[in-house]
Structure formats: C-alpha cells, structure tokens
Amino acid sequence: MSEEKQTKEAPKPKPKRPKIPRQPMPEQDAHARAKNFESVTLGYTMEQAVVEATRCIQCKKPYCIGGCPVAIDIPGFIQLVKDKEFLKAAQLVKRTNLLPAVCGRVCPQEEQCEAVCVLGKKQDPVAIGRLERFVADYEAEHGEIPLPEFPPKTGKKVAVVGAGPGGLTVAGDLIQQGHDVTIFEALHKAGGVLVYGIPEFRLPKAIVEREVEYLQRLGVELKLNHVIGKIRTIDQLMEEDGFDAVFIGSGAGLPWFMDIPGENLNGVFSANEYLTRNNLMKAFDFPSYDTPIKKFKNVAVIGGGNVAMDSVRTALRLGADNAYIVYRRGREEMPARQEEIEHAEHEGVKFKNLTAPVRILGNDEGWVTALECLEMELGEPDASGRRRPIPVKGSEFILEMDAVVIAIGTSANPLIAQTTPDLKLNRKGYIEVENETTCRTSKKGVFAGGDIVTGSATVILAMGAGRNAANAIQNYLQTGEWWSPNGTPEN
Amino acid sequence: MYEILKKTVWQEQKPRITEFLVRAPEIARAHQAGQFVILVADEHAERIPLTIADKDVEKGTINILFQEVGKSTMCLGMLKEGEEILHIAGPLGKPTHIEKFGTVVCVGGGIGIAPVHPIAEAMKAAGNQVISILGARSKDLLIYEERMKAASHDIRITTDDGSYGRHGFVTDELKAMIEEEKIPIDLVVVIGPPIMMKFVCKVTEPHKIQTYASLNTIMVDGTGMCGACRVTVGGKTKFVCVDGPEFDGHAVDFEEMMMRQRQYLPEEKLAVELCEKQTCHKS
Numbered sequence: 221m222s223e224e225k226q227t228k229e230a231p232k233p234k235p236k237r238p239k240i241p242r243q244p245m246p247e248q249d250a251h252a253r254a255k256n257f258e259s260v261t262l263g264y265t266m267e268q269a270v271v272e273a274t275r276c277i278q279c280k281k282p283y284c285i286g287g288c289p290v291a292i293d294i295p296g297f298i299q300l301v302k303d304k305e306f307l308k309a310a311q312l313v314k315r316t317n318l319l320p321a322v323c324g325r326v327c328p329q330e331e332q333c334e335a336v337c338v339l340g341k342k343q344d345p346v347a348i349g350r351l352e353r354f355v356a357d358y359e360a361e362h363g364e365i366p367l368p369e370f371p372p373k374t375g376k377k378v379a380v381v382g383a384g385p386g387g388l389t390v391a392g393d394l395i396q397q398g399h400d401v402t403i404f405e406a407l408h409k410a411g412g413v414l415v416y417g418i419p420e421f422r423l424p425k426a427i428v429e430r431e432v433e434y435l436q437r438l439g440v441e442l443k444l445n446h447v448i449g450k451i452r453t454i455d456q457l458m459e460e461d462g463f464d465a466v467f468i469g470s471g472a473g474l475p476w477f478m479d480i481p482g483e484n485l486n487g488v489f490s491a492n493e494y495l496t497r498n499n500l501m502k503a504f505d506f507p508s509y510d511t512p513i514k515k516f517k518n519v520a521v522i523g524g525g526n527v528a529m530d531s532v533r534t535a536l537r538l539g540a541d542n543a544y545i546v547y548r549r550g551r552e553e554m555p556a557r558q559e560e561i562e563h564a565e566h567e568g569v570k571f572k573n574l575t576a577p578v579r580i581l582g583n584d585e586g587w588v589t590a591l592e593c594l595e596m597e598l599g600e601p602d603a604s605g606r607r608r609p610i611p612v613k614g615s616e617f618i619l620e621m622d623a624v625v626i627a628i629g630t631s632a633n634p635l636i637a638q639t640t641p642d643l644k645l646n647r648k649g650y651i652e653v654e655n656e657t658t659c660r661t662s663k664k665g666v667f668a669g670g671d672i673v674t675g676s677a678t679v680i681l682a683m684g685a686g687r688n689a690a691n692a693i694q695n696y697l698q699t700g701e702w703w704s705p706n707g708t709p710e711n
Numbered sequence: 712m713y714e715i716l717k718k719t720v721w722q723e724q725k726p727r728i729t730e731f732l733v734r735a736p737e738i739a740r741a742h743q744a745g746q747f748v749i750l751v752a753d754e755h756a757e758r759i760p761l762t763i764a765d766k767d768v769e770k771g772t773i774n775i776l777f778q779e780v781g782k783s784t785m786c787l788g789m790l791k792e793g794e795e796i797l798h799i800a801g802p803l804g805k806p807t808h809i810e811k812f813g814t815v816v817c818v819g820g821g822i823g824i825a826p827v828h829p830i831a832e833a834m835k836a837a838g839n840q841v842i843s844i845l846g847a848r849s850k851d852l853l854i855y856e857e858r859m860k861a862a863s864h865d866i867r868i869t870t871d872d873g874s875y876g877r878h879g880f881v882t883d884e885l886k887a888m889i890e891e892e893k894i895p896i897d898l899v900v901v902i903g904p905p906i907m908m909k910f911v912c913k914v915t916e917p918h919k920i921q922t923y924a925s926l927n928t929i930m931v932d933g934t935g936m937c938g939a940c941r942v943t944v945g946g947k948t949k950f951v952c953v954d955g956p957e958f959d960g961h962a963v964d965f966e967e968m969m970m971r972q973r974q975y976l977p978e979e980k981l982a983v984e985l986c987e988k989q990t991c992h993k994s
C-alpha cells in the first residue's frame with residue numbers, strides 16, 4: 221500500500237513503517253459481564269496506547285479533525301501519546317472537548333472521526349476514540365489539569381438550562397470568558413442522558429461526576445432540582461433575575477409509545493423509565509437503594525437504536541433469562557452503534573429483526589404475559605433512506621413475555637415552551653434556531669442547542685452545538701447584536 | 712438542602728401522618744394551587760411526589776403532609792426538626808384551573824385533605840362559594856380541619872365509624888347535598904384514595920357536574936421524561952406529572968390507574984420489612 225495515495229494533497233509523509241494492526245480493546249468476558257454492571261470495555265494499557273498511536277501517520281491534512289464535531293487536534297494529541305506525554309495529550313484534547321472520557325467511550329467514532337481517517341481506506345482506522353479515552357482516564361488517575369487562567373470578570377450573567385453535555389459545554393466555555401454562569405438542572409444530578417440514560421457498564425457515573433465537579437471548581441454555579449418553566453420562567457430569568465443571556469439545552473425527553481393495545485399494562489415501560497430507575501436511581505441495587513425494578517424472566521425491548529441496546533443489556537444484567545430486541549427492520553438498518561450491537565450479541569441478547577409488535581397481552585391482574593408480533597419484509601427506501609418495512613400478511617406470532625420496554629424514540633419536552641410563548645418551535649415541537657452556528661432562537665438573548673433543537677442525536681453533536689452557542693453568546697454579550705427572522709439585524 | 716423547620720405529627724397511630732414545614736423560598740414563591748413537589752430524602756432514597764399543602768411566600772416556606780404507607784414515607788417520617796431533606800424539586804404539574812365557577816365543592820379524603828386545602832383557598836379567593844367535604848376513617852384521623860374551615864364557607868365532615876360528623880363516606884354527603892339539599896354545584900374537586908375519587912366521579916356524572924380529580928400515580932422524574940405516571944383519560948394516554956395532576960374525573964380510567972399503582976407491591980413490602988428489621992441502609 222502506498223501512503224502517497226492516501227494523502228494526495230499532503231507532501232510525502234515519513235518513509236514506510238511496518239503495518240501494525242489496530243489494537244483490540246480489552247473487554248470483560250462476555251458471560252461474566254452479562255451479569256454485572258461493571259464496565260464492559262476496560263481501556264487500553266499504556267503500551268497498547270503507544271502502539272496504537274504509532275499507527276497514526278500524522279497527515280499534513282488530517283481529515284480526522286473534520287470528522288470530529290468539536291474539531292479536536294487529533295494528530296496533535298496522538299503524537300503526544302506516542303511521545304508518552306499523556307498529561308499533555310489530555311490537556312490538548314480538553315482544550316476543545318470538555319468531556320473526553322465520555323466521548324472516547326460513547327461517540328459513534330465509526331461515523332465521525334474514524335470514518336474519515338485515511339488509514340481506514342486500506343486497513344482499520346486509527347482507534348481515535350480509544351486513545352482519547354485513554355488520555356482522559358490517565359489524567360483522571362495521574363494528575364490534575366491545572367485550572368486555566370481566567371480573564372477578568374465581565375459582570376455578565378448567563379443562565380444555562382439543562383446539565384446535559386450541551387449545557388455543560390456552554391457553561392465550561394463561558395465561565396472561561398469571565399462571565400458568571402448558572403446551570404439550572406431539573407433532576408437531582410447533573411449530566412442529562414449521561415447520568416439517567418447511558419448505563420454504568422458503558423459510562424461509569426463517576427466520570428460524569430468528576431467533570432461536573434471540575435466545572436464547579438471553575439466557578440460554575442449548579443442549581444439542581446430547578447425545573448425551568450415551573451420554578452422560574454425564561455422571562456423571569458432575564459427580566460427579574462438579571463441574566464443577560466440564556467442557553468436552553470433541555471434535551472429531547474418525552475418518550476413515545478406505540479399506540480398499540482396493552483401499552484399501559486404492568487410490565488410495560490418506556491426505555492427512559494427503565495433506564496432512569498437503574499442508572500439515576502440505582503434500582504439494580506434494590507433494596508440498598510429504595511427505588512425498585514422488577515426482575516423479569518422474558519423481556520422484549522422494542523427498537524434498534526443505542527437506547528434499545530442499553531435497555532436490553534440492562535435487562536440481561538438484571539437477571540432476565542431471555543432478553544430480546546424486537547426491531548421492524550434488519551440488522552443493517554439498526555441505528556445503534558456497531559460496537560453496541562456486537563456487544564449485545566456476545567452477551568446473549570436474542571434479536572428478532574424484521575419483526576413488529578402489534579399487541580401486548582396481559583393477565584387478570586394486569587401484568588404482561590405475551591407480545592404479539594408480525595413479520596416484516598423490506599420494501600423500497602423511505603424518506604430516511606432506509607428500506608421501508610412492510611408487514612407480511614398472516615405472519616402473526618406470539619412471544620411469551622413478562623416485560624416490554626419501548627425504545628422507539630422521544631420527542632421534545634414541552635415544559636419550557638409552554639411558559640415561553642414567544643419561543644418559536646418547529647413542526648415537531650423542537651426549538652427553532654437561526655442556524656447551527658449562531659444557535660439564536662426567535663427570542664432575543666435566548667440560544668438553544670443539542671437534542672432540544674435537533675431531536676435525539678449524539679453526545680458530541682450536543683457538545684458541538686454547545687461550543688457554537690457559547691461563541692454566539694460571547695458575541696452577543698459583547699455587541700448586543702441580534703437577528704430578525706426577516707433578515708434585518710436588530711439591536 | 713431543605714431544612715425542616717417544624718415537624719407536626721397529626722396522627723401517631725399507624726399509618727402515621729406527619730407534616731413538615733420546610734424552607735424552600737423559591738418553590739414557595741412559584742407555587743400555585745394544585746401543584747406538587749418531588750423529594751429525595753437522602754442519597755439512597757426514591758423520588759416521591761407530595762403535594763404542597765400550604766406555603767408562606769414571605770417566610771419562604773412550604774408545608775408537606777404525608778402518610779407513612781411504605782418505606783420512603785417511613786424513612787421521611789424519621790427525620791427530625793432541624794434536619795434536612797436532600798432534594799426537593801418543584802413546583803411541578805399544572806396548577807388547578809381557578810376561576811369564578813359559582814359553587815365549588817372540595818372533597819378531601821384522608822391524607823387527601825391536605826392537597827385540597829390550597830385549592831379551596833384559591834377557589835374562595837376567586838369569589839366562589841366553597842363547600843368542603845372532609846372524610847376520615849375516624850375522628851382522630853381527621854387532619855387540617857381548622858385550616859379547611861378558614862378556606863371554606865361551609866364544611867361537612869364524614870367518618871367511616873361515625874365518631875365525628877356524618878357516619879359514612881364523603882360520597883354519602885355529596886349525594887345528600889345534590890339530591891336532598893338540592894344545592895346547585897358548579898364544580899367538584901376531589902383528592903383522596905383512587906377508589907374514593909372513582910366513586911365521587913360516579914356520583915357527579917349522572918348530574919353532569921364537572922369534576923376534577925387529582926391523580927396520584929407512581930412517578931419517577933416528575934418532569935415528563937419517563938412515562939411511569941401515565942394514565943388513560945378519555946381513551947388517550949396522558950402523563951400525570953406534566954398534563955395533570957388534575958383531570959376530568961369522568962374521563963379517567965380509574966381501574967387501570969389502580970392496577971398500575973399495584974406494580975411494586977411485593978418490592979414495597981420487602982422494603983418495609985427490611986426497614987422494620989432495621990436492616991435497611993438507614994440503620
């Protein structure tokens with residue numbers, strides 16, 4: 221393989237080097253881990269990290285950076301790993317990504333940075349995410365990144381609604397510009413989906429806590445249990461409480477149900493409820509923790525995304541004999557990350573693809589007993605580009621089941637919109653913004669980003685939106701310039 | 712942290728009923744009748760919904776009343792004056808629709824009298840003729856009588872054992888008011904055990920008296936994120952924490968709601984047993 225070909229525009233890179241295979245990720249044994257809530261992947265050793273780092277050919281025109289929504293200096297930090305300057309590498313990453321230990325674990329790298337890594341054309345791409353996780357974990361264990369130097373206080377106050385990855389990013393960026401930042405979070409823990417949705421075995425909660433503490437050390441004020449729209453409205457924050465700008469990062473959240481018979485039977489949950497009980501409330505540790513969750517024998521999870529994979533793997537860990545994914549399209553069409561699907565397969569999840577639920581059956585006491593399904597076949601591609609599933613006539617069949625978890629998506633939470641009438645929403649109820657770069661809403665001084673604008677997306681996209689919003693807020697606080705949807709700027 | 716400024720035990724006998732006066736100035740300021748809070752007593756506790764029974768905006772306090780029906784409420788009841796509740800989020804839920812309806816009957820059963828209190832107060836302030844019916848199992852289990860008197864023009868009391876007021880249920884009193892006294896009622900607001908709310912709705916339905924029932928489903932987040940609190944109202948799925956807690960009582964599927972409330976019965980029992988054996992995390 222010739223390297224000139226891969227980096228056409230770049231000057232000739234260093235002379236040829238031996239081909240080193242992509243370093244595999246050490247994992248807990250699949251059988252053992254399917255019964256515990258500990259981390260599935262264990263992280264690179266120092267040796268593995270250095271070996272993997274040497275695979276990067278330090279492209280002069282690194283495409284990988286363009287594939288990362290927050291444009292981390294990927295070759296830069298990888299070079300530092302190669303030089304065993306792990307703390308410096310972590311510092312470099314943190315300059316653009318506040319949550320590297322999180323992104324290194326949960327980013328869909330195969331669709332982002334690693335998808336465009338030049339090595340990927342001929343062999344496996346550099347394991348960018350794993351290296352990012354390695355440096356972040358190394359830093360957590362070995363050192364404290366010194367607090368950055370602060371510019372003088374500006375006297376401006378910014379309110380951030382929602383402590384998910386989007387809100388945390390905005391807060392981190394703006395506090396470093398000298399503004400006063402207060403985060404209002406509805407739940408009793410900060411982190412958004414990172415604490416209530418994504419399970420411990422994929423993302424240890426201690427990591428999120430550590431990052432939130434870091435923000436507090438930087439001076440961000442965190443007000444938990446503050447449901448904006450209820451305890452204070454956006455207008456009150458701006459008119460009475462003296463906030464000069466507001467960022468809304470309240471996430472998607474309202475779970476969808478399917479509107480099929482039997483959905484309110486006992487034993488039917490939204491994925492959000494199932495996961496929140498476990499992650500936020502630690503129901504897997506009942507009765508040591510007070511929040512209960514049932515241990516079901518046969519659990520069906522409906523859906524094919526990350527949320528469905530997290531739910532089904534949680535069901536296994538809670539002791540289910542059979543944990544099924546019921547998905548109406550094929551494996552190819554599953555929106556979940558490849559790695560999560562594979563992990564689920566290895567752990568023993570049973571996949572019922574091309575299967576659609578039509579009815580949930582229950583007993584006299586109101587408990588789920590079975591799920592009636594229909595086989596599907598794939599037809600022409602639909603608007604999403606995926607082939608549309610079509611029911612096969614007369615193919616109904618029944619699966620014995622005692623719990624059904626519905627993971628088919630969420631829509632916008634209406635609490636803020638209900639009390640902020642001049643905030644424009646789109647057809648689906650998400651907040652409308654001018655564009656991705658400015659994140660300006662229809663209401664002066666109010667910005668929005670993350671899932672509440674795009675619908676359910678990814679951690680790093682929410683963080684990218686947070687970064688853009690922080691820049692736009694900085695600009696607004698300095699110039700006071702606003703926009704008008706008709707094109708004429710306002711002051 | 713939310714300090715308990717005052718603790719009042721309304722009823723010693725099990726299930727004990729306790730009232731806390733809690734410092735929560737921001738919640739007190741934002742509260743409107745009909746709203747509730749979700750509280751988490753300590754690091755290991757559940758999120759439990761309790762109605763704001765009273766408030767003092769000046770002093771920055773709210774009152775919550777609870778009956779010790781399970782582990783979480785039992786643990787809460789162990790807290791003393793001066794101690795703190797770890798988390799309280801609120802006010803949550805939609806406020807009661809308050810306007811001048813005419814004659815409004817506020818029905819509270821058992822512990823449900825406390826949550827009906829701010830509604831009666833607001834209805835009276837809006838110029839309604841407020842008649843309250845308070846129901847309890849017996850005289851010494853009756854709570855908030857004085858406060859409800861102040862919030863109403865007329866007050867009726869029923870006890871299951873006849874130890875005070877009418878011998879019977881709140882529904883008997885309500886029926887008598889409609890059928891015998893022929894009081895023209897414009898609205899009934901009812902809060903209490905689901906079974907009681909169901910029967911109150913059955914009484915008012917044939918007379919086409921609009922009836923608000925405040926539902927107390929199992930909840931987790933209380934912000935519309937999990938769907939644990941869902942109920943069927945008029946054939947549609949609604950989330951009690953964001954669409955309610957009050958709904959048109961004639962449209963609520965109470966049977967389904969009661970079925971869903973029984974979901975964790977064995978777990979709840981186990982938790983109480985461990986608690987009583989003092990092997991829970993608190994001891």
Ligand SMILES: Cc1cc2nc3c(=O)[nH]c(=O)nc-3n(C[C@H](O)[C@H](O)[C@H](O)COP(=O)(O)OP(=O)(O)OC[C@H]3O[C@@H](n4cnc5c(N)ncnc54)[C@H](O)[C@@H]3O)c2cc1C
Nearest residue numbers: 382384385386406412413417448471670671677678679682
């Ligand atoms: C189970 C699950 C698994 C996922 N797996 C992955 C994955 O592997 N990789 C990946 O990249 N993405 C994944 N995602 C998606 C990703 O987590 C989200 O896209 C991302 O968290 C969105 O960030 P956000 O900041 O917009 O909002 P969120 O993370 O949703 O945070 C919003 C916060 O705002 C708070 N809030 C809401 N309303 C209010 C209010 N009125 N007042 C105050 N606070 C409020 C909420 O409580 C919450 O804490 C997953 C999502 C789920 C549910």
Ligand SMILES: Cc1cc2nc3c(=O)[nH]c(=O)nc-3n(C[C@H](O)[C@H](O)[C@H](O)COP(=O)(O)OP(=O)(O)OC[C@H]3O[C@@H](n4cnc5c(N)ncnc54)[C@H](O)[C@@H]3O)c2cc1C
Nearest residue numbers: 759760761762776777778780781782783784927928972979
């Ligand atoms: C909007 C709302 C307002 C409420 N206001 C009050 C209030 O002001 N005072 C008060 O004492 N209670 C109120 N409740 C009920 C209260 O939340 C429950 O009693 C409490 O959560 C029970 O917790 P536990 O762990 O002590 O009991 P558990 O062990 O959880 O339950 C014990 C028994 O109570 C039943 N139960 C469980 N959860 C609920 C529930 N949410 N509602 C009714 N029964 C339940 C169970 O089926 C079981 O029989 C309210 C509920 C809601 C949804």
Ligand code: SF4
Nearest residue numbers: 288323327332333349
């Ligand atoms: S943040 Fe995500 S996309 Fe960016 S480099 Fe890291 S893993 Fe890749």
Ligand code: SF4
Nearest residue numbers: 276277279284337338
């Ligand atoms: S990670 Fe891949 S694309 Fe980026 S610099 Fe290294 S080899 Fe080039």
Ligand code: FES
Nearest residue numbers: 933935937938952
């Ligand atoms: S309690 Fe979770 S949606 Fe209502």
